Amino acid sequence: MEEIDPNFFLVEKKEKRRLPPLPGAEMGKVITRLPPEPNGYPHIGHGLSFYFNYYYAREYDGEVILRFDDTNPKAEKAEYYDAIKKDLKWLGLSWEREHNMSDDMEAYYDYAERLIMMGKAYMCGCDPEKVSKLRFNKCTCNCQQKSVDENIEQWLGMSGMEEGSMALRLRGDVTSQNTAMRDPTLFRVIRHPHPVQGDKYTVWPVYDFACSIEDSILGVTHVLRSNEFALRIELQDYIRGLLELRSPITMQYSRFTIRGSPTSKRLIRPLIEEKVVEGWDDPRLVTLRGLKRRGIIPETVHELAKEMGLSTAEPEIDWSLVESINRKLIDPISKRFFFVECPTEVDVEGMKEREISIRMHPEKDLGRRDMKVGERMFIPASDAGSIAAGEVLRLKDLCNIYIDNAGNGTIKAHVHTDEVDMRSIKKVQWVSIDPVEVNIISPSPLYIGKEVNPDSLTVLSGLGEPSIRALDVGEIVQFERFGFVRIDSKSEGLVTVVLSHK
RNA sequence: GCUCCGAUAGUGUAGUCCGGUCAAUCAUCCAGGCCUCUCGAGCCUGAGACUCGGGUUCGAAUCCCGGUCGGAGCACCA
Numbered sequence A: 001m002e003e004i005d006p007n008f009f010l011v012e013k014k015e016k017r018r019l020p021p022l023p024g025a026e027m028g029k030v031i032t033r034l035p036p037e038p039n040g041y042p043h044i045g046h047g048l049s050f051y052f053n054y055y056y057a058r059e060y061d062g063e064v065i066l067r068f069d070d071t072n073p074k075a076e077k078a079e080y081y082d083a084i085k086k087d088l089k090w091l092g093l094s095w096e097r098e099h100n101m102s103d104d105m106e107a108y109y110d111y112a113e114r115l116i117m118m119g120k121a122y123m124c125g126c127d128p129e130k131v132s133k134l135r136f137n138k139c140t141c142n143c144q145q146k147s148v149d150e151n152i153e154q155w156l157g158m159s160g161m162e163e164g165s166m167a168l169r170l171r172g173d174v175t176s177q178n179t180a181m182r183d184p185t186l187f188r189v190i191r192h193p194h195p196v197q198g199d200k201y202t203v204w205p206v207y208d209f210a211c212s213i214e215d216s217i218l219g220v221t222h223v224l225r226s227n228e229f230a231l232r233i234e235l236q237d238y239i240r241g242l243l244e245l246r247s248p249i250t251m252q253y254s255r256f257t258i259r260g261s262p263t264s265k266r267l268i269r270p271l272i273e274e275k276v277v278e279g280w281d282d283p284r285l286v287t288l289r290g291l292k293r294r295g296i297i298p299e300t301v302h303e304l305a306k307e308m309g310l311s312t313a314e315p316e317i318d319w320s321l322v323e324s325i326n327r328k329l330i331d332p333i334s335k336r337f338f339f340v341e342c343p344t345e346v347d348v349e350g351m352k353e354r355e356i357s358i359r360m361h362p363e364k365d366l367g368r369r370d371m372k373v374g375e376r377m378f379i380p381a382s383d384a385g386s387i388a389a390g391e392v393l394r395l396k397d398l399c400n401i402y403i404d405n406a407g408n409g410t411i412k413a414h415v416h417t418d419e420v421d422m423r424s425i426k427k428v429q430w431v432s433i434d435p436v437e438v439n440i441i442s443p444s445p446l447y448i449g450k451e452v453n454p455d456s457l458t459v460l461s462g463l464g465e466p467s468i469r470a471l472d473v474g475e476i477v478q479f480e481r482f483g484f485v486r487i488d489s490k491s492e493g494l495v496t497v498v499l500s501h502k
Numbered sequence B: 001g002c003u004c005c006g007a008u009a010g011u012g013u014a015g016u017c018c019g020g021u022c023a024a025u026c027a028u029c030c031a032g033g034c035c036u037c038u039c040g041a042g043c044c045u046g047a048g049a050c051u052c053g054g055g056u057u058c059g060a061a062u063c064c065c066g067g068u069c070g071g072a073g074c075a076c077c078a
Helices: A007-013 A044-059 A078-090 A101-117 A128-136 A148-156 A207-217 A232-242 A265-273 A288-294 A298-308 A319-333 A466-470
Strands: A031-034 A063-068 A097-100 A121-124 A167-170 A185-189 A203-205 A222-226 A249-253 A339-341 A343-349 A354-359 A368-373 A376-380 A392-395 A399-405 A411-416 A426-428 A436-443 A457-464 A476-479 A483-491 A494-501
Touching: A031 A044, A031 A222, A044 A063, A044 A222, A044 A288, A044 A298, A063 A078, A063 A101, A078 A288, A097 A101, A101 A121, A101 A148, A101 A167, A101 A185, A101 A203, A101 A207, A121 A148, A185 A207, A203 A207, A207 A232, A288 A483, A288 A494, A298 A319, A319 A476, A319 A483, A319 A494, A339 A376, A339 A436, A343 A399, A368 A466, A376 A392, A436 A466
Parallel strands: A031 A063, A063 A097, A222 A249, A343 A411, A392 A426, A436 A494
Antiparallel strands: A121 A167, A167 A185, A185 A203, A339 A457, A343 A376, A354 A368, A392 A399, A399 A411, A436 A457, A476 A483, A483 A494
């Protein structure tokens, strides 16, 4: 019986989370896209979206395209292109091709001209507000009566026009129930430098048009995206139909949120601007950077995506689910260290000054760490407060001590060598000679219900064992009996960590 | 307001297409126990749900109609 690999049973038991099969998917032929707009840092919602697209492409041995949806020069910023790629790499995703929508302007112009020639698009110089009202009331403006020649002439002169003065609109169906079909704008004039294209273009396609073309000419077979785009399918398929372009299969799912944590750029940006949080990587935020800083690992995001699936309900999960997944993933690979919050001194008579060596992990072989011990020890105030003279306490991985005096201030104790039932005595972590100061940044939800949480970020301090000094920024370790933390920064004599979770 | 989408334990999810095998899955959370030189991990047990009202049917979480609640869209943003 002992010869059987015990892992055999574990593998059987722990079934991997998987996503359901992708409709219309053929092995080796699936092409998906990651379509960020370079106007901010991705958050966990984007992360799940990216992961779905990545997952299916890999599952079907297909291809992933990283495509920057950068057709609004006023919104895009150069810094975000690389920043987003960095975040995607951190998430553990890879892609075969990289593309900017803004690189295909000539193609968009070409397809636009075709629509105009077909009489399916027209130049409109009406006030946007007026158009909006007309569309709302299922009415057209007179612009749609222009001749093809007139439209072409105006189209060719569009690049020289004033911003907001003219738009190219699709001849759709103003009476459609689907408001997106009511003669939507296809191109508008924007006189603003673009981070990649500079001042080269002033006539820019809107998302629906550029996306319709791109998803087809890039060969995308499956589009997985959140449901704010639900009404665009009909429109985009219609545009492609007119231009005889192939349409991909589109799957929708609801936006994903974590309770108490704003999960959209629209909500996150003002928090940063108003300095409610430090920046895009604030550990309270659910931006990928924020999660990283908090010690949430990429695999946790993957697992979360598989747990949610392409849900059409409106998932709003508790942090506890994220924490639980993360904890189970990092538990076997996190080195253990002693950290003592609010250190209370314990003078231990008979503790010979010497060097000891302790395992980094109780079950796994993660190496050992050394430290010096002497008579002067420190234990957490919370433990010190609950012990009384006459008790025996275990200094974890070291020895037992007998408490002689546990009044206010320093506790007096002596080494206790009598046999005791190890199961029945309290074990505490400790520090002794040459400890390092440690600050712990402890994030919690930014909102409790709709109220701002005034204590969303607290800082605790204490002493850590000397070997914590040698840890690298970014390492995730466990402070025993305290929680998992990620090393955030190090300076002379001080290590700052972020508390991931218990 | 209009259009579309959704609703399974506290939370998330499976099951709904093709009604019976669902006295409803799994995870998390909570409670209790075991194990452990951590308050972590692991193990065991328990508690906890089909939005409501009608209808079809021998039989409805599943099909139909209506209500309620929640979300999204109604940009010269994406």
